[in-house]
Each structure stands twice: as structure tokens, then as C-alpha cells.
Amino acid sequence: MAWRRQGTLARVELAEVVSPGSLVEPDGRYLADLMGRGVQGSADAVVLPATTDEVAAVMRWCYEHDVPLTARGGGTGLAGGAIPVEGGVVLGFERLNKIRQFDPLLWRMHVEAGVTTGDVQRLARESGLRFPPDPGAAETSQIGGNIACNAGGPHAFKYGVTGNWVTGIEAVIPPGEIVRIGGSIRKDVASYDVKSLLVGSEGTLGLVTAAWLRLTPAPELELPVIGLYRDADAGISAIERVLASGVVPATIEYMDEVTLRYSGDTYPFGIPADGAFMVMTEADGAVSEARRVATELQEALAEDAVAVHAPEDPAEVAELWRWRGGVAFAILAQRGGAFSEDIAVPLDRLRDVARETLEIGARHDIPALSFGHAGDGNIHSTFLFAPDDPEQERRADAACQELFELALRLGGTVTGEHGIGWLKRGQLEHQLGAAGYDLHLRIKHAFDPKGLLNPGKKR
Ligand SMILES: Cc1cc2nc3c(=O)[nH]c(=O)nc-3n(C[C@H](O)[C@H](O)[C@H](O)COP(=O)(O)OP(=O)(O)OC[C@H]3O[C@@H](n4cnc5c(N)ncnc54)[C@H](O)[C@@H]3O)c2cc1C
Known part of the structure; x- marks a missing residue:
């Protein structure tokens, strides 16, 4: 079968650029999310990198070989965003899950993308602080996935959505470069607001590998x-x-x-x-x-x-x-x-x-x-x-x-939380109009000229 040969070849070649423990079998749990339409994607390989360098190596390999690359966080998405609808490589963040730094006295945390939302909330709470975004599947969803969807929750009314609490992002962007935008700084107007472009980009512009988060004192x-x-x-x-x-x-x-x-x-x-x-x-x-x-x-x-x-x-x-x-x-x-x-x-x-x-x-x-x-x-x-x-x-x-x-x-949007993903494909053009949608596509092209990052999504 052509697919199996392609899959095996992909895995053999990827094994040369990532550590042995990072490649796993492309089984079902990496091929669907919680959208609930019975849609299952396919993958030639599933990679679970443990370092940002490994993420970059995987993207370089994908870009060299024209292979689609789909990011996967906790898989709790409700719009099919993490489903590899065009095959290729799935990159899961569950092993990139270290707290790099936590400064409770300065109300900030630097975490890798695979740390769960619940762990960030708990760690903050233990020091009298709060990470306010509270999407409903917090024990499974990851900070990287929350950033990629700009997740909200009940308390977003007063505290805003995930993006409001992100001061910096480390990401891997095509063809495999590591970039750092912002950091543990609370204000930054130096460049275009690239951080906000990555927030809510649903894995179509770059892969978020770590984030600097702002915290606030917990209410009494x-x-x-x-x-x-x-x-x-x-x-x-x-x-x-x-x-x-x-x-x-x-x-x-x-x-x-x-x-x-x-x-x-x-x-x-x-x-x-x-x-x-x-x-x-x-x-x-x-x-x-x-x-x-x-x-x-x-x-x-x-x-x-x-x-x-x-x-x-x-x-x-x-x-x-x-x-x-x-x-x-x-x-x-x-x-x-x-x-x-x-x-x-x-x-x-x-x-x-x-x-x-x-x-x-x-x-x-x-x-x-x-x-x-x-x-x-x-x-x-x-x-x-x-x-x-x-x-x-x-x-x-x-x-x-x-x-x-x-x-x-009614003058609203087709998505306030879950994202366009695969489910709402085709809706964005209606919402943005021709010129707005063209700008959207040009931004995509500037980041991902080969269109390999999460193809078929956010369109
Ligand atoms: C019971 C339940 C309640 C929910 N309640 C809410 C709610 O209140 N508010 C809300 O906003 N959402 C809610 N959700 C939806 C979902 O939990 C959020 O969208 C969450 O942010 C998804 O995170 P995840 O790690 O599971 O991402 P995934 O589902 O794995 O991925 C979602 C998207 O992000 C991309 N992605 C994931 N990780 C990265 C990364 N590191 N870099 C780049 N792209 C990445 C994927 O490619 C995909 O496009 C709920 C879901 C469930 C099942």
C-alpha cells in the first residue's frame, strides 16, 4: 500500500532528526478531536518532541519534503482543528511540558506549550495568584492549544481571553526557525503585533512551543x-x-x-x-x-x-x-x-x-x-x-x-471561542468579505508560503 510505504519512509527519515522516544505509532487518539462529527484524519507519523529544537527539526523536515504538519495539544478542540485532514505529520506537545520559570512575586510564569491549563491554574493558585482563562476542559487542554484557539471561558467577561494573559510567545515558524516574540515584559510595542497574530492562529502560522504568562492576585x-x-x-x-x-x-x-x-x-x-x-x-x-x-x-x-x-x-x-x-x-x-x-x-x-x-x-x-x-x-x-x-x-x-x-x-462572528478549524471551513470568507479574506490569506502566505501548516483549517 502506497500510504504505508510513505508512512514508514516518513518515520524512518524523521527518526534521524528526532530522539528515539519522540516517534510514536500514528494511532487513533492522535487523529481526531472532540468535534463529534466522526471525522478521523490520517498521519504518516506522529512525533512527540521533548524540546523546541526537536519541533524545529520536524518542521524543517516537513518543509523540505512538502509534508503537511498538524499541531496537536490536548485534543479537546470542538472545531476539528487538530485533525490531520490532509495526512502528513502530527506533532503532539504532551512531552513539551516543563514549567521553565515561575516568579510568583512578579506575577508571571514561563511554561512550555504542553503544560495543561489546569496545572497552570493550580500552580498559580498555590501562590495566591490566578491565571484567569478558564476553558471547560482545563484538565486536558494545553496552554499551546489555548493560545492557538485564544480560548475563553465564563470568567472572560471580566478578565478577558487567553491572549490577554500572554506577554510572550516562543514559536517555530516555517521553514523551521525558532522565534521569540515578547517575553516576561508587560508592555512591548516594538514590532507589528505578531504575538496577537499567533494567538488564535489554530496552528496555521506557527507552532507555539512556550509562552510567558501574566498572572494576577487571586480574589479574596x-x-x-x-x-x-x-x-x-x-x-x-x-x-x-x-x-x-x-x-x-x-x-x-x-x-x-x-x-x-x-x-x-x-x-x-x-x-x-x-x-x-x-x-x-x-x-x-x-x-x-x-x-x-x-x-x-x-x-x-x-x-x-x-x-x-x-x-x-x-x-x-x-x-x-x-x-x-x-x-x-x-x-x-x-x-x-x-x-x-x-x-x-x-x-x-x-x-x-x-x-x-x-x-x-x-x-x-x-x-x-x-x-x-x-x-x-x-x-x-x-x-x-x-x-x-x-x-x-x-x-x-x-x-x-x-x-x-x-x-x-446579527453582526456577530461564527466563532467566539472554538475557532474556525475544519468544521467552519468556508465561513471566514462570508464573515470577512473578499478584501478582508484576501488579507487573511496573505498573512497565512507570509508565514507559511508552502501552506503546509494545518492545511484545510482556518479558511
Ligand atoms: C467540555 C469542553 C468544554 C470546553 N469549554 C471551552 C470554553 O469554555 N472556552 C473555550 O474557549 N473552549 C472550550 N472548549 C474547547 C477547547 O477545550 C479549547 O479550544 C482549548 O483551547 C483547546 O486546547 P487543546 O490543547 O485541547 O487544543 P487541540 O484541540 O489539541 O488543538 C486546537 C487547535 O490548536 C492547534 N494547536 C494546539 N496546540 C498548538 C501549539 N502548541 N501550537 C500551535 N497550534 C496548536 C491545533 O492545531 C488546533 O488547530 C471546551 C472543550 C470541551 C471538550
Whole structure:
């Protein structure tokens, strides 16, 4: 078989440029991510380098031999970004996982790309600090993957997304050069903002091998305040009141009626019978500040609410966040399959997203719901299907396509978190227009003239 010979040859030649332990069999776990469309790529070789020099050697080999090169972090991506759709070499970062330096007194950490998000968060916390980006799969996702997707999470409302916490990037760029942009400096306007180009580039411009991260003192107190409403209209009005009040919560999430139907059983404080829409906020900061903000949040959320919950016991607060973390899984459990997208819209269009998501689901005759990071206008509109029913799955996919159109019609973006990846291929041109898309392609060409880095993605 031609593929096997090519694969064997690739592995033999790569074995000459990397250390013996760095080459592994190209088995299934390196060929898919969590996108959930049953797409599996193929690879001639999987390399797990332990040093930046090895990453550079692999890229040089790929560039010399015109072989595609796909970066893989924790594989938790939801857009197919890490799937090697055009074969070639998969480069996994799991062995490039050292903390190079941690200066708690200077609020900074220098880590290799394969360190998990959870490890960075824990290490910071042990020294009274916080790495605020909190994407949901933190125990598996890696800092390199977070940077490549510019990952967010519930607390992005107050603290921003991953890119806001990156002061420098070490990367390998074609044809195999190691570059360092920024570093352990908090300000830098010397060059074009190349760091920000690499952030969110989904492995299509360069391979992130290490990052300098900014940290912040951990809040002394975190006080969630949750409002429950009769319907989406009342709930979204409550979000608007919170924003208009000028108070700054750490997070503003919403869960619509269908989401609560599927996940409400385990909500720790009980959903009242007429509670059909939840707004979840959190006050944080120094003790007095968190209390002041929590009081103001309670006032803003109370109007028209059927219940307001404001747990203070740390165990209850932890339970609440465990519940929030499990919402996506409770939804998935309903039918076994769920396509959960991540459009973002201007805040004055939240109402349209909540309503039109349900309408799209009805048009395609599948259950639909929405929940997510309402304060950022970044909503996980979700369509459910039974995995053993291909027709239902096709309808769920068609609903997603309609959702992307909705996002653009509302002046939003097809992706606020997960990236374009492979899943949303073709959407970028619609969103950017011809001239904007041409600029996008020219940037790609400037970094990767042979188009070998993660081909088929972010287009
Ligand atoms: C349960 C669950 C909850 C989630 N919640 C959130 C959320 O709240 N917010 C959010 O933003 N996302 C969320 N995600 C999506 C996902 O976890 C994030 O996109 C995460 O940043 C992906 O990191 P990863 O290491 O798993 O990357 P992968 O999936 O391995 O790769 C993602 C992309 O990054 C590229 N890449 C990976 N590593 C590198 C590197 N070192 N250099 C260059 N390119 C690289 C890959 O080629 C690919 O294009 C969630 C996913 C799950 C399963």
C-alpha cells in the first residue's frame, strides 16, 4: 500500500532528526478531536518532541519534503482543528511540558506549550495568584492549544481571553526557525503585533512551543448571584440591567429553558416550578468589594425574578461551579449527540439568539437550546440528535449552518471561542468579505508560503 510505504519512509527519515522516544505509532487518539462529527484524519507519523529544537527539526523536515504538519495539544478542540485532514505529520506537545520559570512575586510564569491549563491554574493558585482563562476542559487542554484557539471561558467577561494573559510567545515558524516574540515584559510595542497574530492562529502560522504568562492576585472572595426568570425575555432584561448598573461581575452566564430542563435536576439550590431561564453572575475581589458588588448584583437581578440565589458557603459555591461545568454533559446525555456551537453577537442581539436558536431547531425538527457566556455575547447554541440516526445528525448539522448565517446577520462572528478549524471551513470568507479574506490569506502566505501548516483549517 502506497500510504504505508510513505508512512514508514516518513518515520524512518524523521527518526534521524528526532530522539528515539519522540516517534510514536500514528494511532487513533492522535487523529481526531472532540468535534463529534466522526471525522478521523490520517498521519504518516506522529512525533512527540521533548524540546523546541526537536519541533524545529520536524518542521524543517516537513518543509523540505512538502509534508503537511498538524499541531496537536490536548485534543479537546470542538472545531476539528487538530485533525490531520490532509495526512502528513502530527506533532503532539504532551512531552513539551516543563514549567521553565515561575516568579510568583512578579506575577508571571514561563511554561512550555504542553503544560495543561489546569496545572497552570493550580500552580498559580498555590501562590495566591490566578491565571484567569478558564476553558471547560482545563484538565486536558494545553496552554499551546489555548493560545492557538485564544480560548475563553465564563470568567472572560471580566478578565478577558487567553491572549490577554500572554506577554510572550516562543514559536517555530516555517521553514523551521525558532522565534521569540515578547517575553516576561508587560508592555512591548516594538514590532507589528505578531504575538496577537499567533494567538488564535489554530496552528496555521506557527507552532507555539512556550509562552510567558501574566498572572494576577487571586480574589479574596467569590460570591455567585443567580437569578431565575419566567422566560428568556425577563432574563435577558436582567442581564441588560446588570450591564446598565455599571457594576462589573466576573461572569455573566445564561441557561435557557431547555438547558434547565436537561440539567436543572442537579442544580444545587433547586429550580422553582416557574423558573425557565437562569442568569448566573459572580462578584469577586477583596472581601468588601466582592460583598458590595454582590449586593448590587442582587438588586439588579431581583426585579422580575422568580428566585434569586446567593450562596456564600465555599462548598456550595464549588458545587455550583461543578454543576455549571457539567451542564454540557447533561445536555449531551439527552440523546447521545449534540452539536454545540460558539457564535458571538453584539450584546443587544442576545434576545434574537435565544429565540432564533429555538426556531432553527424547530425548522429542522430537532431539540435546540442555548446557554453560555452571555456577558460576552458568546452563546453555545446547541442542536441534539441520536448518533445512530444519520438523518437526525444531518439535520443537526444543517441547523448549525443556519446558526452561522444567523450570527453574521446579527453582526456577530461564527466563532467566539472554538475557532474556525475544519468544521467552519468556508465561513471566514462570508464573515470577512473578499478584501478582508484576501488579507487573511496573505498573512497565512507570509508565514507559511508552502501552506503546509494545518492545511484545510482556518479558511
Ligand atoms: C467540555 C469542553 C468544554 C470546553 N469549554 C471551552 C470554553 O469554555 N472556552 C473555550 O474557549 N473552549 C472550550 N472548549 C474547547 C477547547 O477545550 C479549547 O479550544 C482549548 O483551547 C483547546 O486546547 P487543546 O490543547 O485541547 O487544543 P487541540 O484541540 O489539541 O488543538 C486546537 C487547535 O490548536 C492547534 N494547536 C494546539 N496546540 C498548538 C501549539 N502548541 N501550537 C500551535 N497550534 C496548536 C491545533 O492545531 C488546533 O488547530 C471546551 C472543550 C470541551 C471538550
